Amino acid sequence: MAGHAGFVEADNAEAIITRIEHKSRKIESLLKQYKPVEALKTALEGSPPKTRDERCKSANWIVVHRAIMAIKDVEGMFSSLDPEYYDILMKYLYRGLSTGDRPTCDQCLRIHEKLTERAGLGCILRSLSDTVNTV
Amino acid sequence: ANTLRLYLTCIRNTLEAAMCLQNFPCQEVERHNKPEVELKTSPELLLNPVLICRNEAEKCLIETSINSLRISLKVKQTDELENILTKKFLRFLSMRAEAFQVLRRKPVQGYDISFLITNYHCEEMQKQKLIDFIVQFMEDIDKEISELKLSVNTRGRLVATEFLKQFI
Numbered sequence: 001m002a003g004h005a006g007f008v009e010a011d012n013a014e015a016i017i018t019r020i021e022h023k024s025r026k027i028e029s030l031l032k033q034y035k036p037v038e039a040l041k042t043a044l045e046g047s048p049p050k051t052r053d054e055r056c057k058s059a060n061w062i063v064v065h066r067a068i069m070a071i072k073d074v075e076g077m078f079s080s081l082d083p084e085y086y087d088i089l090m091k092y093l094y095r096g097l098s099t100g101d102r103p104t105c106d107q108c109l110r111i112h113e114k115l116t117e118r119a120g121l122g123c124i125l126r127s128l129s130d131t132v133n134t135v
Numbered sequence: 136a137n138t139l140r141l142y143l144t145c146i147r148n149t150l151e152a153a154m155c156l157q158n159f160p161c162q163e164v165e166r167h168n169k170p171e172v173e174l175k176t177s178p179e180l181l182l183n184p185v186l187i188c189r190n191e192a193e194k195c196l197i198e199t200s201i202n203s204l205r206i207s208l209k210v211k212q213t214d215e216l217e218n219i220l221t222k223k224f225l226r227f228l229s230m231r232a233e234a235f236q237v238l239r240r241k242p243v244q245g246y247d248i249s250f251l252i253t254n255y256h257c258e259e260m261q262k263q264k265l266i267d268f269i270v271q272f273m274e275d276i277d278k279e280i281s282e283l284k285l286s287v288n289t290r291g292r293l294v295a296t297e298f299l300k301q302f303i
Contacts, residue, residue: 094185094186094187097145097185097186097187097188098185098186098187098188099188100188100190100191100194101191102190102191105188105189105190106138106141109138109141109142109144109145109189110141112141112145112148113141113144113145113148116145116148121148121151121152122152124148124149124152124153125152125153125155127183128149128152128153128182128183128185128199129182129183130183131178131181131182131183134183
């Protein structure tokens with residue numbers, strides 16, 4: 001079972017990275033059209049939670065980071081973002097907060113406050129306790 | 136100042152969510168009860184550690200486990216003098232960790248000060264008050280260090296003036 005999973009991962013790593021590159025092109029075009037919320041949704045959607053490959057996670061993080069930094073209106077974003085994305089967004093926010101880079105941390109702190117108001121402490125706890133699907 | 140407020144709110148929310156501790160006797164050794172976050176022997180008892188950075192200099196690491204929670208802080212130090220003052224001041228506090236109960240005697244590697252909160256603390260004291268204490272501590276530490284720096288500079292200036300008067 002573990003061997004099978006390892007085999008699947010090695011194969012899929014390349015496929016996933018190609019998918020992430022496609023996604024990043026789509027997101028760039030969405031950002032040019034001033035649609036940061038759609039860009040964020042696209043970035044969060046195809047998140048590959050089951051891989052343990054660091055490259056896939058880093059590649060996906062770069063894409064999500066781009067989308068997060070492009071958001072100017074946090075309140076407006078939450079009115080159009082579906083609740084199913086809250087958990088995965090919270091995980092990426094914590095990843096952003098751990099980078100230590102000042103503009104990223106500023107933006108992530110702003111979004112974190114509003115997201116906690118919206119989604120509650122359960123969202124934070126789910127991102128803390130989920131050791132299987134990490135970002 | 137606004138980022139400070141956001142930073143503290145983020146830490147407060149994370150602590151409120153993470154401070155869900157219960158008694159859990161040691162799995163390996165009979166009749167022992169150890170804070171699992173310090174030992175890290177069993178991965179199923181640990182949650183993901185969370186690092187919250189305000190900027191390049193200040194950060195806060197929160198590690199939780201089933202019966203204990205460890206919070207490590209790195210305080211902003213802009214110059215050499217603040218470096219020395221912070222180290223001495225926080226060492227002064229850490230040495231009196233008994234009185235604080237939730238303070239750890241040695242900070243975690245890479246940080247200035249650490250707190251260890253166990254389920255026993257949560258049973259004796261209120262969770263909200265513990266969180267208020269930690270956040271208040273973070274606010275006050277900055278003020279304390281600036282006050283210390285100011286008093287060191289003032290005293291240095293006074294002493295130097297007095298000493299050099301004899302040469303006039």
